[in-house]
Amino acid sequence: MEVYLDNNATTIVDPIVYEEMRPFFCEKYGNPNSLHRFGAGTHPKMMEALDYLYSGINASDDDDIIIVSNATESINTVIKGVWIDQILNGNKNHIITSEVEHPAVTATCKFLESQGVSVTYLPVNENGVLEAHTVKDFIRDDTALVSIMWANNETGKLFPIKEIGEICKEAGVLFHSDATQAIGKVPVDVQEANIDFMSFSAHKFHGPKGVGALYIKKGIKITPLLHGGEQMGGKRAGTVDVASMVGMGFAMKLAVENLEFEATEVKRLRDKLEAAILEIPETVVIGGKENRTPNTTLISIRGVEGESMLWDLNQNGVGASTGSACASEDLEANPVMNAFGSDSELAHTGVRFSLSRFNTEEQIDYAIDVIKKAVTRLRNISSSYAYAPSSHKCGL
Numbered sequence: 001m002e003v004y005l006d007n008n009a010t011t012i013v014d015p016i017v018y019e020e021m022r023p024f025f026c027e028k029y030g031n032p033n034s035l036h037r038f039g040a041g042t043h044p045k046m047m048e049a050l051d052y053l054y055s056g057i058n059a060s061d062d063d064d065i066i067i068v069s070n071a072t073e074s075i076n077t078v079i080k081g082v083w084i085d086q087i088l089n090g091n092k093n094h095i096i097t098s099e100v101e102h103p104a105v106t107a108t109c110k111f112l113e114s115q116g117v118s119v120t121y122l123p124v125n126e127n128g129v130l131e132a133h134t135v136k137d138f139i140r141d142d143t144a145l146v147s148i149m150w151a152n153n154e155t156g157k158l159f160p161i162k163e164i165g166e167i168c169k170e171a172g173v174l175f176h177s178d179a180t181q182a183i184g185k186v187p188v189d190v191q192e193a194n195i196d197f198m199s200f201s202a203h204k205f206h207g208p209k210g211v212g213a214l215y216i217k218k219g220i221k222i223t224p225l226l227h228g229g230e231q232m233g234g235k236r237a238g239t240v241d242v243a244s245m246v247g248m249g250f251a252m253k254l255a256v257e258n259l260e261f262e263a264t265e266v267k268r269l270r271d272k273l274e275a276a277i278l279e280i281p282e283t284v285v286i287g288g289k290e291n292r293t294p295n296t297t298l299i300s301i302r303g304v305e306g307e308s309m310l311w312d313l314n315q316n317g318v319g320a321s322t323g324s325a326c327a328s329e330d331l332e333a334n335p336v337m338n339a340f341g342s343d344s345e346l347a348h349t350g351v352r353f354s355l356s357r358f359n360t361e362e363q364i365d366y367a368i369d370v371i372k373k374a375v376t377r378l379r380n381i382s383s384s385y386a387y388a389p390s391s392h393k394c395g396l
């Protein structure tokens, strides 16, 4: 049996979404910017896709949603656009983000630091969550942007976006949220959250890879990342991937329709898997169980190196991860777990399981059996592990 439990890395394209995309490869293949019928033939479904995206995040008609290649491009567009407009050509020179953002945010901020920008990386509490008041404590007169994720990709922890939005609005500071791990898992309402910019990727909610979106609140201007065409009103040059845009729109429609299923059935299967693993001695949920996306659990298994666990699971058909795929190639301690203040041993023992609406009870039962056998096998061959519950700090 094969069981895919790495949905925070990417998801299967919903077959319904795939069928919606198919006509735009060999039938309605015109360039949407062409004036002839072949181009115009793409417009109805593109407009429908935009309608699904706008309603899916409760954007107002006057707001902008720009189709980009992925969340990484969306995030770069915001952070570098604000840098150009507010810092290089303005009187600001400070950006606030958190220590547990995805590398798309932290690496872009590091680049800006190399260009002389001051960046504050806010710490998270023992549960891996940023407390809204810390944003208020660090906002300065020259703060150009606050960028905080809606949900953490490794722990699933949800951040106080509405409160942070209120703080930024009151301070007159632009607020961006990376909602990549929130769309399709929890309700996302940009108007309620006082958000100025928001980023997401379709492949996180059963849409195709290689397409994402940037939400821009009405009235906000930002210098584009890509120049050279009038697509997206000049806000993102380059011919639009029509099939992927249509796929992302329909995936958003289905994602919103399935939020209740995520909150009930997917959560039930996640909780079942988590409870079974926690029956194993010396295991702990990193960040705690509260206030999380319904599909994610990051569990530390003392004495079991995360990568060894992944290899063993993979040998038995189960796919999981130790955290963000873009960070999993190296054997460094998990930066998110480090941010919690975890000790170095614990930071190497995290395994992330992230479910979706396509997982079944039978798959979870099989995965539980495989996981328990893998832990026994790996602990038995470990040169450093000896069951000593009194010695293990079950903090976090």
Ligand SMILES: Cc1ncc(COP(=O)(O)O)c(CNc2co[nH]c2=O)c1O
Pocket: 008, 009, 010, 070, 071, 072, 073, 102, 104, 149, 151, 152, 153, 154, 178, 180, 181, 201, 203, 212, 323, 324, 325, 326
């Ligand atoms: C919170 C967050 N932001 C941005 C990205 C980048 O998305 P992309 O541009 O579509 O690649 C990811 C991908 N996160 C992960 C990719 O693999 N495992 C993950 O957890 C993410 O989880």
